[in-house]
Amino acid sequence: MKRRRLKKHPAELEVTAFINLIVVLVPFLLSTAVFSKLSVMELSLPAAAAPGLEQLKAEDLQLELVLRADAIEVGDRIGGLIQRIPATADKAPDGPALLALMQGIKTKFPEEVQASILAEADTPYEHIVKVMDVSREAQFPEVAVGDAPVRRPK
Numbered sequence: 001m002k003r004r005r006l007k008k009h010p011a012e013l014e015v016t017a018f019i020n021l022i023v024v025l026v027p028f029l030l031s032t033a034v035f036s037k038l039s040v041m042e043l044s045l046p047a048a049a050a051p052g053l054e055q056l057k058a059e060d061l062q063l064e065l066v067l068r069a070d071a072i073e074v075g076d077r078i079g080g081l082i083q084r085i086p087a088t089a090d091k092a093p094d095g096p097a098l099l100a101l102m103q104g105i106k107t108k109f110p111e112e113v114q115a116s117i118l119a120e121a122d123t124p125y126e127h128i129v130k131v132m133d134v135s136r137e138a139q140f141p142e143v144a145v146g147d148a149p150v151r152r153p154k
């Protein structure tokens with residue numbers, strides 16, 4: 001008895017749809033990768049309480065910049081408020097006034113490189129970054145970020 005064998009043709013792999021997808025995806029991914037920029041800023045959180053406050057000298061400076069909705073309070077953690085700089089008309093920090101004050105502080109304390117930026121909970125991110133940029137421009141490169149103390153009711 002004669003048997004008929006069916007001729008089996010190997011199945012062809014259809015890759016046209018995949019190639020079309022790659023042709024569209026590769027330029028899109030390359031174009032978005034060019035415009036994406038990642039920048040990293042090293043930050044540290046301020047200490048909850050400075051150890052040995054009694055042992056610190058009066059010449060030691062622990063610079064704090066407290067960002068409020070209506071002003072920036074520049075002060076020393078130990079010595080208290082140095083100056084209060086009101087915000088501009090658009091509620092943004094007054095960068096030039098802050099820079100002038102911080103440069104004056106830097107001339108009195110040339111070795112100091114640390115500053116703590118303490119912001120209220122509803123402070124816009126752009127304001128925090130602006131104050132960080134000003135502090136770096138005034139030669140205070142080691143910036144710590146934290147929460148501002150709550151205002152006491154008057």
